[in-house]
Every structure is written in C-alpha cells, then in structure tokens.
Amino acid sequence: MKLPLGLVALLLIPLTAHAVAPSKRNHSTHDYYVLEHDPHGSASLEEVVDALGLELVEQAWELQNHWILRRPGRHVQAPHSNADDFLDEFNEWRSRTTSTSQDLKPPEKRARLVASSIRNLSRQHLRQRVKRAPPPVRPEPTNQQKNTSAHIVAERLGILDPEFPQQWHLVNEEFPMHMVNATPVWEMGITGEGIIAAMVDDGLDYESEDLAENFDAEGSYDFNDHVPLPKPVLFDDHHGTRCAGQIAAGKNNVCGVGIAYKSKVAGIRILSGPISDIDEASALNYGFQNTSIYSCSWGPPDDGRSMEGPSYLIQKAVVNGILNGRGGKGSIFVFASGNGAASGDQCNFDGYTNSIYSVTVAAIDYKGLHPYYSEACAANMVVTYSSGSGKNIVTTDVGQNKCSHIHGGTSAAAPNAVGVFALALAARPELTWRDIQHLCVRTAQEINPDDPDWETTAAGRRFSYKYGFGSLNAYEYVKAAQAWTLVTPQTWIEMPAIQISNGTMDLNRTMTGGDPIVPGGVHSSMTVTKDMLEQNNFAKLEHVNVRVWISHTQRGDVEVEITSPKGIRSVLAGRRKYDRDQGGFPGWRFMSVKHWDEDPIGEWSIRVSDQSSEDHSGRFLGWSMTLWGSSIDAKQVKTFVLKDPDTPFPLPPPVPEQPDTGSAPPSASTTKSHSKPTAHLPGDHGDAEGEADKPAFSGASPPSSGPTATLTPTADEGWFPSMANLVASQKWVFGAIGAVVIFGISAGIFFYWRRRPGFLRKGKYTSLMTDDVAMGSIDQEQRSSLGGGTRTKELYDAFGELSDDEDANEETGLHSQRNDTRNTGFHSGFLEDDDATPLEPHYKDEPELDHSRADRPPDDGTRSPGSGSGDGSWVHASEGR
Numbered sequence: 112m113k114l115p116l117g118l119v120a121l122l123l124i125p126l127t128a129h130a131v132a133p134s135k136r137n138h139s140t141h142d143y144y145v146l147e148h149d150p151h152g153s154a155s156l157e158e159v160v161d162a163l164g165l166e167l168v169e170q171a172w173e174l175q176n177h178w179i180l181r182r183p184g185r186h187v188q189a190p191h192s193n194a195d196d197f198l199d200e201f202n203e204w205r206s207r208t209t210s211t212s213q214d215l216k217p218p219e220k221r222a223r224l225v226a227s228s229i230r231n232l233s234r235q236h237l238r239q240r241v242k243r244a245p246p247p248v249r250p251e252p253t254n255q256q257k258n259t260s261a262h263i264v265a266e267r268l269g270i271l272d273p274e275f276p277q278q279w280h281l282v283n284e285e286f287p288m289h290m291v292n293a294t295p296v297w298e299m300g301i302t303g304e305g306i307i308a309a310m311v312d313d314g315l316d317y318e319s320e321d322l323a324e325n326f327d328a329e330g331s332y333d334f335n336d337h338v339p340l341p342k343p344v345l346f347d348d349h350h351g352t353r354c355a356g357q358i359a360a361g362k363n364n365v366c367g368v369g370i371a372y373k374s375k376v377a378g379i380r381i382l383s384g385p386i387s388d389i390d391e392a393s394a395l396n397y398g399f400q401n402t403s404i405y406s407c408s409w410g411p412p413d414d415g416r417s418m419e420g421p422s423y424l425i426q427k428a429v430v431n432g433i434l435n436g437r438g439g440k441g442s443i444f445v446f447a448s449g450n451g452a453a454s455g456d457q458c459n460f461d462g463y464t465n466s467i468y469s470v471t472v473a474a475i476d477y478k479g480l481h482p483y484y485s486e487a488c489a490a491n492m493v494v495t496y497s498s499g500s501g502k503n504i505v506t507t508d509v510g511q512n513k514c515s516h517i518h519g520g521t522s523a524a525a526p527n528a529v530g531v532f533a534l535a536l537a538a539r540p541e542l543t544w545r546d547i548q549h550l551c552v553r554t555a556q557e558i559n560p561d562d563p564d565w566e567t568t569a570a571g572r573r574f575s576y577k578y579g580f581g582s583l584n585a586y587e588y589v590k591a592a593q594a595w596t597l598v599t600p601q602t603w604i605e606m607p608a609i610q611i612s613n614g615t616m617d618l619n620r621t622m623t624g625g626d627p628i629v630p631g632g633v634h635s636s637m638t639v640t641k642d643m644l645e646q647n648n649f650a651k652l653e654h655v656n657v658r659v660w661i662s663h664t665q666r667g668d669v670e671v672e673i674t675s676p677k678g679i680r681s682v683l684a685g686r687r688k689y690d691r692d693q694g695g696f697p698g699w700r701f702m703s704v705k706h707w708d709e710d711p712i713g714e715w716s717i718r719v720s721d722q723s724s725e726d727h728s729g730r731f732l733g734w735s736m737t738l739w740g741s742s743i744d745a746k747q748v749k750t751f752v753l754k755d756p757d758t759p760f761p762l763p764p765p766v767p768e769q770p771d772t773g774s775a776p777p778s779a780s781t782t783k784s785h786s787k788p789t790a791h792l793p794g795d796h797g798d799a800e801g802e803a804d805k806p807a808f809s810g811a812s813p814p815s816s817g818p819t820a821t822l823t824p825t826a827d828e829g830w831f832p833s834m835a836n837l838v839a840s841q842k843w844v845f846g847a848i849g850a851v852v853i854f855g856i857s858a859g860i861f862f863y864w865r866r867r868p869g870f871l872r873k874g875k876y877t878s879l880m881t882d883d884v885a886m887g888s889i890d891q892e893q894r895s896s897l898g899g900g901t902r903t904k905e906l907y908d909a910f911g912e913l914s915d916d917e918d919a920n921e922e923t924g925l926h927s928q929r930n931d932t933r934n935t936g937f938h939s940g941f942l943e944d945d946d947a948t949p950l951e952p953h954y955k956d957e958p959e960l961d962h963s964r965a966d967r968p969p970d971d972g973t974r975s976p977g978s979g980s981g982d983g984s985w986v987h988a989s990e991g992r
C-alpha cells in the first residue's frame with residue numbers, strides 16, 4: 112500500500128519544478144511533513160519516500176530539495192504530548208542505522224544509505240497568524256468640495272478619484288513637508304507600470320472597481336483556503352485590500368489613488384486562518400520571478416515581551432527569495448516595524464523586522480510626529496506616513512465603490528514604502544534588493560531635527576531609532592534611483608564568536624558559565640582588521656548582526672549595545688518592562704543599520720547591562736558578530752548558505768559538509784504561543800498625538816507632559832478625544848495657534864520647495880475638526896489556552912479593521928484547538944526564541960471591542976456570507992488534531 116502510493120504520486124509530479132499552484136491541503140485528514148532531501152546523497156528521492164512510507168505531495172514550492180509529504184492523519188495524540196509518533200519512530204530508526212556496527216546486513220546498509228540522504232524531516236503544524244483588534248470607528252463626515260492644492264494637482268494630472276483630496280499622504284495641505292511626495296514622480300510619467308507587489312496579508316478584493324484593473328491573478332494564491340484567488344471571505348478580511356489600495360488603487364472615479372497607480376498588486380492570503388510554516392515559506396516566494404515586492408504588515412505579537420522570528424524553513428525561503436527571486440536581483444521584503452512601542456516593544460525583538468533582508472518601515476503621522484505605537488530599534492530603516500494626531504490613511508476598501516478612512520498603524524506605513532519602491536523599480540528595474548536599501552539610506556529626509564533621538568553616524572548621516580534614516584520621499588528616491596550605480600554583490604565577515612568565562616549553551620538551551628552582569632555592565636570586544644576585510648573581499652559596510660548568549664532571570668531588564676571603532680553606539684536591546692521571560696537570549700540575533708558605510712576596522716565592543724535589581728540577575732556567556740557589505744571583486748563572491756540556527760554555544764568546530772547523520776536528529780517543529788498583556792494598546796489610537804522630543808532608548812522615562820514648541824499635548828491626552836470636547840478643549844486653541852505657526856513656516860518651505868506658489872489656501876483648519884475620527888477603544892485581551900499549536904503573528908494594524916462581530920474571532924480561537932505543543936528537546940524556532948520551557952498552551956488573544964462605544968459605522972451589512980464562525984477556512988484548523 113505504501114509503496115504504490117508513493118510511486119504513483121511520484122509519477123504524477125514533476126521533480127524539478129513545482130506544480131502550477133500549490134495543491135490543496137487538508138490537515139484534518141492528513142499529517143504533513145517537510146523532507147529536506149540531499150540530492151547528492153546515495154538514495155534517490157523515490158527511495159527515501161518509499162522507505163518512509165509517506166505520500167509525496169509536491170515540491171515545497173520554490174524551495175529546492177524540500178518536499179511536502181503526508182500520511183493519513185488518524186494519529187490522535189495524548190493531550191499535552193510533545194511527541195509525534197511517526198517522527199519518534201523515524202528518529203529511532205535513524206539512530207539504529209547510524210550505529211557503529213561494522214558488518215551490516217544488506218537491508219541495514221540500504222537503511223543507512225536512505226537515512227544519510229535525509230537532511231531533515233519535520234512535521235508541519237498549523238499556526239494562526241493573527242490580526243490586531245479593530246476599534247469601532249465613527250464614519251468620516253463627507254467633506255464638501257474645497258478649492259485646495261489637492262484639487263489643483265488633481266486637475267493637472269486628470270485625477271477624478273473623489274477621495275483624492277482626503278489622501279493627505281499624497282498631498283498634505285496642512286503640513287506640506289509631510290507627505291510621500293509622489294505627485295512630482297507621476298508628473299515625470301512614472302506610475303509603477305510593469306511592477307508587481309504582492310500583499311502577503313488577508314484577502315484582496317480583486318473585484319473592487321478600484322483594484323480590478325491592477326490585479327495580478329497569476330501571482331496570487333490563497334494559502335488559507337487553498338484556492339487560486341485571495342477573495343476576502345471573512346467579515347474582517349479588509350486589511351489586504353486597504354494596503355493594496357495604498358499602492359495600486361487605479362486612477363479612476365473610485366475612492367483615491369495608489370502611490371504607484373499603474374503598478375499591479377497580487378494577493379497572497381495567509382492571515383485569514385492558520386497555516387503551516389511551509390505554506391508561509393511558499394507564500395514568501397510565491398511568483399517570485401514576476402513579483403518584485405512582498406508587502407508584509409504582520410509579525411510576532413507586539414506585546415513587549417515576545418522575542419520571536421521566522422522558523423528555519425521560513426528563513427530559508429527568505430534567503431531563497433533574496434538569491435533567486437527576480438532573476439537573482441532579489442525579492443524585496445518590506446516589513447512594518449510593529450505597533451508595540453507603548454508596551455516597550457522594539458523591532459529588534461522581531462526576527463522579521465530585524466532581518467537584513469527586510470526593509471523595516473516605521474510610521475510618522477500627518478504632522479511628521481512619532482505616533483506612540485510605532486516601534487523603534489537600530490534595524491529601522493525608514494519611516495513613512497500613517498495614522499496619528501487625529502488623521503488616518505484614506506484608501507480603497509472591500510466592496511463596490513468603497514473607501515476606508517480608518518486605515519493606519521505601521522501596517523499602513525509599509526505599503527506606502529512599497530508604493531515608492533514600485534515607482535523606483537518602474538524607473539530602474541535592475542535595482543537589486545540592496546540597491547533599494549541603499550537608496551533608502553541615502554535619500555530619506557530628516558524630520559523633527561530637534562528630536563533628541565537623532566544622532567550623526569560615522570558616515571555623516573543622521574539616524575534615529577524612531578525614524579531610521581528619515582522619511583521616504585518618493586521624488587528624491589526615484590531621482591536618486593535613476594542616477595544610481597548598482598552596488599557590487601554582497602559579502603560578509605563572520606567574526607569568530609567570543610566565549611566569556613566558559614559560557615556554554617547546550618541544545619536544550621541550558622546555559623552555564625559566563626560572567627555575572629554587574630552594575631555598570633559586562634564589556635567584551637573584538638577587533639576587525641584590514642586583513643579580514645581583504646580576505647573576505649569586503650569593500651563597504653552595510654548591516655551589522657550581533658548574536659548574544661545571555662542568561663537572565665528577567666529578560667526585559669537586559670540592555671545590550673555595541674560601540675563601533677569610530678565610537679558610534681547602537682542600542683540593540685533597550686529595557687522592556689513587560690518582558691519577564693526567564694530564558695535570556697539563547698543566541699538571539701540583533702541587527703543594526705546605523706553603521707552603514709562606516710569604516711569597520713578596529714575594536715568593536717559590546718556592553719551587556721541590566722537594571723541591577725536585587726531580585727534578578729544574569730550572566731553574559733558570549734557573542735558573535737557578522738558584518739555585511741559590498742564586495743571588492745564581484746567575481747569572487749561566494750553564495751550565502753543559511754546555517755541551522757539551532758546550535759549549541761560555543762559553536763561546534765566546523766564539520767565536513769552534509770550529510771551529517773545522527774548528530775542532529777530531525778524534529779517535529781516545535782509549536783510556540785505567546786501571551787499578551789491585556790489592553791496594552793489603549794483606545795483612540797489614531798487620535799493620540801505623536802511626539803518628537805523623546806529619545807527611543809533612555810534610562811528613565813522622560814517627564815510625561817513636556818509641551819514642546821509646537822504645544823504638543825501628551826500622547827495620553829491627545830488633542831481630540833472626541834468631537835464634543837474638541838471644541839471645548841483649551842488645548843485645541845493652543846494647538847490651532849501652534850498649527851497656524853507651523854503652517855506659516857511650512858507653507859513658506861512648501862512654496863519654495865514645490866516652486867509652485869499660489870495653490871495653498873487657508874481655511875483648512877476646520878478640517879482638524881471635521882476630519883477627526885473618534886476612535887474606539889481597541890482593548891485587547893489575551894484569551895488563553897486552546898490551541899497550543901498556534902504561534903501568533905499579528906497584523907500591524909492599530910485600527911484599520913472595523914467590525915463588531917468579534918464573536919466570530921472567538922470562534923476561531925475555539926476552533927483552533929489542538930494539543931500539539933510538541934517539544935522534542937530542541938527548537939525549530941528562528942534564533943532560539945524566548946520560550947525555553949514549554950508554555951501552557953495558549954491561544955492568541957482575540958480582539959475585544961469596547962462595546963460602550965456607540966459610534967458604530969453603519970456598514971455591517973456588507974459583511975460577506977462567510978463571515979462569522981465556522982466557515983471552511985477555520986474548520987480545518989479545528990479538526991486538525
């Protein structure tokens with residue numbers, strides 16, 4: 112029975128290429144495994160599949176030598192069991208085949224050959240990538256037509272989209288220096304034509320009149336329901352459509368326009384239900400020859416206490432996209448920095464945003480201020496516009512002729528950057544993934560120059576943890592792209608790890624040795640020499656990765672910083688008050704872009720400190736550093752090969768090439784889940800006033816009020832708590848005066864800058880009132896403990912979703928019940944995530960709306976039939992185990 116199944120499947124499947132589209136999975140009828148086959152091994156794929164007795168489904172999409180296998184899944188496990196009976200059996204069999212006995216019988220010999228051709232075999236679990244809670248929102252009052260600069264731009268470019276004047280991120284009449292500045296690019300005739308961006312998100316309403324003409328069906332796929340098109344089905348499948356509208360909403364008579372309004376968008380649906388790691392990996396490589404940019408507005412929870420990143424399989428897909436996507440120029444991955452700043456979260460604790468392969472985009476609001484939600488870190492590359500200080504992003508919504516006025520969060524910042532990159536790629540299609548980053552570094556504009564978070568880098572640029580290198584300016588970016596000389600291929604220097612006082616970590620992440628973290632911190636340093644640069648063909652520095660091994664009884668107390676030979680300091684980990692994890696940093700990898708173009712020769716030092724608290728302590732066991740940059744000689748460049756991140760410390764001596772048998776037995780992928788503090792995001796997100804006077808990382812929190820020169824109220828108060836007390840608020844008067852002053856200055860700058868005097872009008876201040884959207888609370892609640900197998904990913908959408916039908920989401924939680932928190936001793940997680948000890952299985956928090964808010968929009972009737980609980984996409988999660 113086994114054999115014919117495997118062989119029949121093999122005959123049907125082309126072995127060198129993936130099928131036209133991924134095949135449908137059904138986790139309720141089958142268990143899925145990913146096999147990494149060694150093509151140079153002694154046993155062919157057929158032999159391996161035959162020996163395992165599994166059914167071959169297909170190649171794991173674009174990942175070479177990775178194959179999806181399945182077996183009928185009737186294998187009920189005891190609750191809380193970490194075991195996968197099949198993998199247990201397999202591991203036992205494999206260790207028997209590698210026993211050192213000299214004279215093997217033929218079957219044993221064959222078994223050994225087969226085993227040695229299996230690089231890895233791992234079980235796939237469904238995991239929910241979860242969206243952020245939507246607040247109820249008052250619908251925007253329709254603004255009467257005004258004679259404004261937006262109208263003049265619209266007239267000149269023939270833009271008939273009725274909401275274009277509301278799209279302040281395109282033409283900001285009140286703060287003209289704060290906009291994406293794409294209109295001059297359009298006037299150059301560059302509108303993104305020929306470029307495809309994929310929204311890796313929930314559904315995408317490809318039937319929307321605003322998106323239909325720019326929809327790319329070939330690059331689209333629904334990994335939740337395993338159907339070709341990413342149709343929004345659930346009541347809250349709005350997000351992908353809204354993000355897509357920011358990029359590619361057509362120039363027509365519907366809603367507004369996208370930044371690259373002639374580019375195309377594909378929809379890759381992964382957030383509307385649980386998916387496995389291999390499907391997430393496939394999603395990030397889907398259509399990667401034609402699709403240039405992957406827009407990702409999700410990630411681990413922004414709760415200020417998670418430390419999580421992509422699993423090894425997903426990392427492999429990202430590297431595959433970088434090396435092979437777009438004909439080798441590299442896929443462009445754009446990630447939102449995260450919405451957890453108010454919970455002390457930092458984008459360096461998220462393995463997606465601190466990856467060198469991601470362009471990490473944080474947010475500023477329409478006044479150019481830092482919104483309280485937007486996360487800071489040394490890996491932040493740029494900022495662009497999103498919600499805050501009372502205004503949101505206006506973009507296409509799901510449905511016929513629909514427009515959203517409530518989109519925001521860093522979720523909405525990332526697509527604005529994607530739009531700018533689409534314009535640049537239309538102008539210069541040959542830009543590689545690193546050229547895109549270089550152009551960010553070089554053309555981003557400094558905003559709020561008096562913000563104490565800015566520092567000058569060794570290369571003479573300004574950098575801020577909150578703003579990265581500054582705000583993206585489409586015109587400057589595209590102009591620079593047109594004149595840009597492509598960078599040479601990437602190379603790297605992997606510095607030998609430093610072990611401190613016999614610090615060691617085993618595969619179980621048990622840490623011993625190391626120096627105690629004393630008041631003042633523990634220092635260590637390593638030296639980069641000119642020889643190292645030459646030996647590694649290294650021309651100019653770009654990213655710096657630092658891995659640390661630190662044990663600590665309260666991870667959030669730990670602070671880590673490195674200082675370069677030129678004295679430039681990168682804070683890698685700041686204090687996180689909610690992070691009480693006891694697992695320390697078992698080889699976590701941080702990233703900094705602050706040293707871009709710096710001369711790396713000399714001594715790099717690291718300092719690890721904590722809060723010197725009586726109750727908590729830790730030890731610093733060791734660290735390593737990798738410098739990434741451009742090469743001297745493109746011909747001598749090596750191809751980067753991703754290593755298994757799950758290694759003990761100090762790293763074992765280099766072993767000969769594959770196959771390695773026995774030493775690292777394959778494991779079922781460990782499932783993880785994270786809890787989140789209740790309501791760590793207060794309500795009225797979009798209303799809270801931003802700031803520009805606080806460093807991202809300072810010892811003590813700065814005084815909470817501190818009005819600035821612009822009379823900025825505190826984030827907590829906000830200017831416009833509601834329409835009613837808006838008028839009564841004295842602050843509003845001061846605010847308006849401040850706004851008038853700013854307006855005067857900015858108008859002057861704008862006249863000069865646009866060289867187009869005469870189209871600004873006064874009389875827009877009242878729109879501060881009328882445009883104000885009263886945001887509801889988005890009280891979030893950790894719901895505990897149903898699907899241990901779920902690891903959460905959140906949509907960085909502070910308030911873009913709109914619904915009162917939260918029960919449906921709760922259903923989702925219930926339906927996702929599984930007991931598959933398997934922990935086979937070493938983790939599948941990317942870079943040793945936080946949870947060394949198996950958690951109580953948790954299910955992801957589900958949104959809880961503040962039902963006291965009465966201001967509900969009247970558009971619930973538009974909910975699609977599949978809304979609510981229990982439609983297909985959720986069912987298979989529930990039945991899985």
Ligand SMILES: *[C@@H]1O[C@H](CO)[C@@H](O)[C@H](O)[C@H]1NC(C)=O
Nearest residue numbers: 136137138139140983984987
């Ligand atoms: C999976 O298979 C079961 C049993 O055949 C079926 O009831 C269910 O609808 C299937 N689910 C999907 C998503 O196809």
Ligand SMILES: *[C@@H]1O[C@H](CO)[C@@H](O)[C@H](O)[C@H]1NC(C)=O
Nearest residue numbers: 257258259262263266870872
């Ligand atoms: C609006 O602008 C047009 C020219 O674009 C001008 O003719 C008209 O007088 C203006 N209307 C008002 C009310 O300012």
Ligand SMILES: *[C@@H]1O[C@H](CO)[C@@H](O)[C@H](O)[C@H]1NC(C)=O
Nearest residue numbers: 328329330398399400401402
């Ligand atoms: C990529 O684009 C080419 C040319 O337009 C087209 O023929 C091909 O089908 C596309 N492939 C995918 C996977 O979209």
Ligand SMILES: *[C@@H]1O[C@H](CO)[C@@H](O)[C@H](O)[C@H]1NC(C)=O
Nearest residue numbers: 610611612613614624625626
């Ligand atoms: C480290 O281990 C070696 C050998 O086991 C021992 O000689 C040395 O004293 C240890 N050093 C520290 C600082 O513990």
Ligand SMILES: *[C@@H]1O[C@H](CO)[C@@H](O)[C@H](O)[C@H]1NC(C)=O
Nearest residue numbers: 617618619620621759936937
């Ligand atoms: C890890 O822990 C398991 C059980 O707790 C133990 O059997 C195993 O030997 C440990 N592995 C290492 C490398 O310490």
Ligand SMILES: *[C@@H]1O[C@H](CO)[C@@H](O)[C@H](O)[C@H]1NC(C)=O
Nearest residue numbers: 231233755757775780938939
């Ligand atoms: C095997 O796969 C598991 C799960 O993806 C991963 O944790 C582990 O690191 C892999 N091991 C090797 C040797 O590739």
